[in-house]
Amino acid sequence: MGEHHGPMKGIKRWLYATNHKDIGAMYLWFSFIMFLTGGALAMIIRAELMYPGLQLVDPNFFNQMTTTHGLIMVFGAVMPGFVGLANLMVPMMIGAPDMALPRLNNWSFWILPFAFSLLIIAIIQSFLGISDAPNFGWTFYAPLSTKYGPASTDFFIFSVHMMGISSIMGAVNVIVTIFNLRAPGMTLMKMPLFVWTWLITAFLLIAVMPVLAGAVTMMLTDRHFGTSFFDAAGGGDPVLFQHVFWFFGHPEVYIMILPAFGIVSAIIPTFARKPLFGYASMVYATASIAFLSFVVWAHHMFTVGLPLAGNLFYMYMTMLIAVPTGVKVFNWVATMWKGSMTFEVPMLFAIAFVILFTIGGFSGLMLAITPVDQQYHDTYFVVAHFHYVLVSGAVFSIIAGVYYWLPKWTGRMYNIGLAKLHFWCSLIFVNLLFFPMHFVGLAGMPRRYSDYSLQFADFNWWISIGGFGFGVSQLILLWILIDICFRKKGEAVSDQVWEGAEGLEWTLPSPAPYHSFTTPPVVK
């Protein structure tokens, strides 16, 4: 055995981190902190919307809350959460010692805190009443954002550029790692689904983050250098902005869900004690969803006045996505069918994921029908839809993944009682929070409203209660994580951890060694 070097000491270990587990852990903590921050902003939104009338904040400040909430949740909580899991798990799942490009990995993480500081400084200034934070929605449509945006828009543009650079570097690293560092004998069709979904996600990231960078760069030149990409008076077109944005934005929402498919496809077989049903069709379904995601962007634009042929094309393509997505859900159900199921915490979250994500999928199916979508569009029905897929979908899957692999990372079992409490509180409140949004949306409450008329009052009160409850429930998770990570509580676990678990990561000791596989395992 050659010279073994462990982690550096103190702060340097983290600043100069090149180890996939250190970086993965930092990503996950960053994501969790952003989740709580974005959640706090959501609590302000829900406090204002608890009653009709304006009682807490001014509408302009309200718009800053929704905007920053959306941006932080998408780019700060969900995406880094998945990247953290990829960093931690991909090398362990393919039998590699680390990620292929560790130094790049360090950069792609450390860019993030700087990118988000720009947004957070703007929002703190706004809290203090000094200046305005971005207030044009996470979709920042022109010309509201270009001609009417506050000064902080330039910082927002810079921040988006940095996030994009970080994501692309992370994606390159994932692809290179998967292509080059697989253990002998691990063919592509033997890779765990989490690895597959991340491989496809990484390609999506590389394809679309430059598009986002292009959009914000055009904004920047429109704002300061006299171009008029998005200004009809100068020969441009505000709708062009939407096309560019959603050409990025639609694949982006799949970036936020494909890795989730991978996570639950790891968890369900473990606790059903049965192999995943239809592995091959899962892979093909994931690939076709990713492919289709590039030809449906305009379904976010059914009311901008596309030509009839355009509306029809995007409607058909969007409906088509339901087919591979349906295949995935059916496969998960078939995996549970005739299993020998137990309901440990990761499984609870995974099952909740399947059910609630499917409900989000149903409303998605309804949204695909263009003439009806023109009614749903920009109402709370849409807010309900995307929170079902993002919160009880993406976020639940990240939490499930953390509960599933945490014992492997730390070598100890977390407090199961508290974790179950966390699950049940989250489950109840998330539905109280988002289900009634379908009703107020159908009844006609538009989204991004700082105030609403009286017929929406009762439901909004319940929605807010659900929101506060869901927010508080996440503090249980915070406590569980502090307990196990910093206070080193919890009983030691075996290498296998879960009875039915399969995969290379479970052949490693718990806690997993600093350099995961120093000799590559052979996969038969």
Place this chain on the structure above:
Amino acid sequence: MQSFAKRCSSIGLALATVTSTSVFAEWQLDMTPGVTEVSQQVFDMHRTMLWWCVAIGVVVFGAMFYSMIMHRKSKGHEASQFHESTSVEIAWTVLPFVILILMAIPATKVLIAMSDTDDSALTVKITGSQWKWHYEYLDWEGQGGLDLDYYSILSTPSEEIIRPVLASGLFPKNTAKDSYREDGIYPERDELYKRDVDKPLIIPTGRKVRFLITSDDVIHSWWVPDFAIKKDAIPGFINELWTLVPEGKEGIYRGQCAELCGKDHAFMPVVVEARSVEDFEKWMVDAREAQKAEALAAANSLDKTFSKEELMAEGEKHYVARCSACHQANGQGLPPTFPALAGSKVALGAVADHIDIVNNGKNAMPAFGSMLSPKEIAAIVTYERNAWGNTPSDGIDVVQPRDVAK
């Protein structure tokens, strides 16, 4: 100190209202059923989709719960190890496909119908602007040149929309709102809170009405749920849509702006009143008369000289209706986006600049020259130059309509 105590008490009041229970609301659970043929079809399609989803949900979740209950380890159920079945997988790929085709057919039909704007009797141009709608009647049964247009703005008085405790941010200094109601109790609220306008759009029933939609600042979206029409108003471009309210369905139909358009996005309702063709034509004649008379009065006002008192009184009225949403009733504005007018450079500087900015707008400030008469603008400028202890530096504290029209 004073203001800190005040702020605490107003936050207390806000909390008090927040903890009392509400008893507003009818409980509408589903989409608004249609009034027009198209919106009825849209509603039916929505219901059909909903039932498909429920049916699929029952099957999928049913299977899941069945296996969660029956196939659990604690019941001693052994796991079987099957993990593939080509026939099953083909079946559940093809079946959804068939359902989708079944849905795509009616959807295509309705979509084609929705985009056919030919043979309309009335054409109205709708322009969205922050935060009101401008309606121009362009053509009625081929007559053209109707010369009829007006703005439609929220009519809920601003005292009724309880002002927020905090004017900007959460912890800004000295921004507790005076206008927050001391008793902390909601004013009498009518059902139409925030959903009514001063002048609704009037259209005839039984005739196809075509709308041309555009915007003069940001993107708005004009939405009337009962007609199932929602289309974006995009600056520099014109979108088309149409509706046909059947005879016998005369009445008032309400909607709201559906695209984030800035601060007062939540405060630009759409109200459409459908009248029988005779009533519509009668209304149109009257409205055009009234508009002519107004234009005449505005032209005459250019020769008149009004007293300061008269201008101040009228100015205050218009200021509250048009300007106070941003610059606030007390003239303090909401900096940094909406500057204060009390003691401001523009309001106290050269009168020509002051008039210019009201006429032509700047950044987030709309151009009022096209919306208000010279007399109204003269009154507003006079008011702004004298209210809140303002004293103009150029000594000009009264502005006459002819100064504005220059």
